[in-house]
Each structure stands twice: as C-alpha cells, then as structure tokens.
Amino acid sequence: MSDFRFRNTKEGYGLVAIAFHWAVAVLILGQIGLGLTMVRVADQRLAFNLIQWHKSLGLLILTLIVLRLLWRMANPRPLPLASLRRWEKAASTAVHRLLYAVFLALPLSGWVLVSASVLGIPTLVFGLFLLPHLPVGVSEAGETFWRLLHRSLAYTAIALVTVHVLAALRHHFILKDGVLRRMLRPARRTEP
Ligand code: HEM
Ligand code: HEM
Structure with a gap:
C-alpha cells in the first residue's frame, strides 16, 4: 500500500528495514542448518558441494548485513515501546548489538x-566468480584455530538467535504487546 514508509520513524520500522x-x-536459519548438516554427512562429494553452497550463502549474508547496517545508520532508530521495563530495553539493545557483531x-x-587452509580449496561464489583468499598465513595450526573460532562463533550465534526468538514470542503471546507486530507491519505515513 502506498502509505507504507520505506524509512524508519521513531515509532516503527520501515519497509526496507x-x-x-x-x-x-x-x-541465517537455513545457513545454520546447512552448516550443522554438512559437517556430518559421510558422502565426501555431497559434503564438498554443501560446503560450496555454505560459503556462497555466507558471503551473501555478510553483504546483506553490511548493507543493513549502513541503512540502519542512515535511518532514525525506532524507540523501544513505552511498556517495556528498563531491563528489557537494556537486554534487547545488547542482544541486537551482539547479533550484528556475531553475524559480521x-x-x-x-x-x-x-x-588459511592447507587444502587451498577455491571458493566459487554461486558458481559465478572466484572469491580471493584473504592474505593470511597458510598452516595446519592456523586452520585449526580458525575452524575452532568459526565453530565457537556459530554456537554463540545459535544461542543468541534462540534468546532473540524466544523474547519475540514472549512479547507476542504472553505480554501481547506490539513488539513482534512492528517487525511485521511497516510504519505508516500517518502516524498518530
Ligand atoms: C552467517 C554466516 C555463517 C554461518 C551462520 C555459519 C555457520 C556454520 C556452522 C553452524 C558450521 C558447522 C560447525 C560445526 O558444527 O562444526 C560451519 C562450518 C563451516 N563454515 Fe560456516 N557459517 C557462516 C559463514 C561461512 C563462510 C562465509 C564461510 C567461508 C567462506 C564458511 C566456511 C565454513 C567451513 C569451511 C566450515 C566447516 C568447518 C569444519 O571443517 O569443521 N562459513 N559454519
Ligand atoms: C525467525 C525468528 C525471528 C523473529 C520472530 C524475530 C523478531 C524480531 C523482532 C520482533 C524485532 C523487533 C524488536 C524491537 O522492535 O525492539 C527484531 C529485531 C531484530 N532482529 Fe530479529 N527475529 C527473528 C530472527 C532474527 C535473526 C535470525 C537475526 C539475526 C541476525 C535477527 C536480528 C535482529 C536484529 C539485529 C534486530 C534489531 C533491528 C534494529 O533495530 O536494527 N532476528 N527481531
């Protein structure tokens, strides 16, 4: 509808956000499922193909998060609902910042x-172009370290997303306030 706002207002999120x-x-939900599956499949060929998809999807997510942060910086930040308690405002701000940080x-x-991998496997992004390797040292120790870090960050991300989704469901079904609704319905041109 034409009275939807593309940009955020102080009261709500716009269509773009x-x-x-x-x-x-x-x-992200698909990517987490894919990541957890691909490291467990026995078939080497299938695992290889799934990892190629995982890398392509991961880069798409990285690009979208960067664009999203730029859009967020160029927009007003919707104020927390007045009905929220102080700890709820502080907790949601902290979780949102952590989500951005972890997903970067x-x-x-x-x-x-x-x-850093000694295998040096190329990354063909969606079969379209070759992703350059970052200028980091190639070694088994380095690869092991970065694998452990990627895995730890992935599990931290799963925990954060779980808390975030449970909080959204609590607001919608238990507190019955407008927190989830304003992430579903864009702010209107004619705010009260
Ligand atoms: C938001 C983006 C991403 C998420 C949510 C994510 C999540 C995951 C998860 C859950 C695993 C399985 C961890 C385990 O249980 O061992 C994994 C493994 C892996 N990820 Fe990602 N990932 C992301 C982006 C990327 C990107 C951009 C790359 C590379 C360009 C990448 C490369 C890998 C590789 C190579 C593994 C296998 C590690 C191993 O051998 O154990 N991931 N990722
Ligand atoms: C699928 C289940 C999800 C639900 C039901 C959900 C729900 C919500 C709701 C209701 C808000 C608005 C909170 C407010 O107005 O204060 C929000 C904001 C946000 N969500 Fe989610 N979310 C989901 C998944 C995710 C995932 C997977 C991420 C991972 C990046 C994420 C990241 C964020 C961030 C960063 C914000 C803050 C937006 C901002 O103000 O910049 N959400 N979410």
Whole structure:
C-alpha cells in the first residue's frame, strides 16, 4: 500500500528495514542448518558441494548485513515501546548489538578459515566468480584455530538467535504487546 514508509520513524520500522530483517533471518536459519548438516554427512562429494553452497550463502549474508547496517545508520532508530521495563530495553539493545557483531564476525572467520587452509580449496561464489583468499598465513595450526573460532562463533550465534526468538514470542503471546507486530507491519505515513 502506498502509505507504507520505506524509512524508519521513531515509532516503527520501515519497509526496507523489515525486508532486510526477514531476508537475513531466513538465510541465517537455513545457513545454520546447512552448516550443522554438512559437517556430518559421510558422502565426501555431497559434503564438498554443501560446503560450496555454505560459503556462497555466507558471503551473501555478510553483504546483506553490511548493507543493513549502513541503512540502519542512515535511518532514525525506532524507540523501544513505552511498556517495556528498563531491563528489557537494556537486554534487547545488547542482544541486537551482539547479533550484528556475531553475524559480521562469523562469515569473516569462515572466509579466513578457508584462506588459511592447507587444502587451498577455491571458493566459487554461486558458481559465478572466484572469491580471493584473504592474505593470511597458510598452516595446519592456523586452520585449526580458525575452524575452532568459526565453530565457537556459530554456537554463540545459535544461542543468541534462540534468546532473540524466544523474547519475540514472549512479547507476542504472553505480554501481547506490539513488539513482534512492528517487525511485521511497516510504519505508516500517518502516524498518530
Ligand atoms: C552467517 C554466516 C555463517 C554461518 C551462520 C555459519 C555457520 C556454520 C556452522 C553452524 C558450521 C558447522 C560447525 C560445526 O558444527 O562444526 C560451519 C562450518 C563451516 N563454515 Fe560456516 N557459517 C557462516 C559463514 C561461512 C563462510 C562465509 C564461510 C567461508 C567462506 C564458511 C566456511 C565454513 C567451513 C569451511 C566450515 C566447516 C568447518 C569444519 O571443517 O569443521 N562459513 N559454519
Ligand atoms: C525467525 C525468528 C525471528 C523473529 C520472530 C524475530 C523478531 C524480531 C523482532 C520482533 C524485532 C523487533 C524488536 C524491537 O522492535 O525492539 C527484531 C529485531 C531484530 N532482529 Fe530479529 N527475529 C527473528 C530472527 C532474527 C535473526 C535470525 C537475526 C539475526 C541476525 C535477527 C536480528 C535482529 C536484529 C539485529 C534486530 C534489531 C533491528 C534494529 O533495530 O536494527 N532476528 N527481531
């Protein structure tokens, strides 16, 4: 509808922030599932193909998160709902910042991991272009370190997303306030 706002207002998220949120949310949930599956499949060929998909999807997520942060910086920040208690405001701000930080660090650590790998496997992004390796030292010790970091960040991310989703569901079904609704319905041109 034409009275939807593209930009955020002090009261709510605009269409662009909402589209970014849900596109990234779907991709991230798929990416976590893919990551956990691909390290467990026995078939080497299938594992290789899944890892190629994982790397491509991870870079797409990294690009979207950077664009999303730029859009966020260029927009007003919607104020927390007045009904929230002080600890809820502080907790949600902290979790949102941590989500951004972890979802920047996670794909970057994956990129460093494949760059440090002694196997030197190329990354063909969605079969379209070759991703350059980052200028980091190539060694088994380095690869082991970056693998451990990528894995730890992935598990931290899973914990953060779980808390975030449970909080959203609590607001919607228990407190019955407008927190989830404003991430579904864009702010209107005619705010009260
Ligand atoms: C938001 C983006 C990403 C998420 C959520 C994510 C998540 C994961 C998860 C959950 C695993 C399995 C961890 C385990 O249980 O061992 C994994 C493994 C892996 N990821 Fe990612 N990842 C992301 C981005 C990337 C990127 C951009 C790359 C490379 C360009 C990458 C390369 C890898 C590799 C090579 C492994 C296998 C590590 C091993 O051999 O154990 N990831 N990732
Ligand atoms: C699929 C389940 C998800 C639900 C139900 C959900 C729900 C919400 C809701 C209701 C808000 C608005 C909070 C407010 O107005 O204060 C929000 C914001 C946010 N969500 Fe999610 N979310 C989900 C998945 C994710 C995932 C996977 C991420 C990972 C990056 C994420 C990152 C964020 C961030 C960073 C914000 C803050 C936006 C900003 O103000 O810049 N969400 N989410």
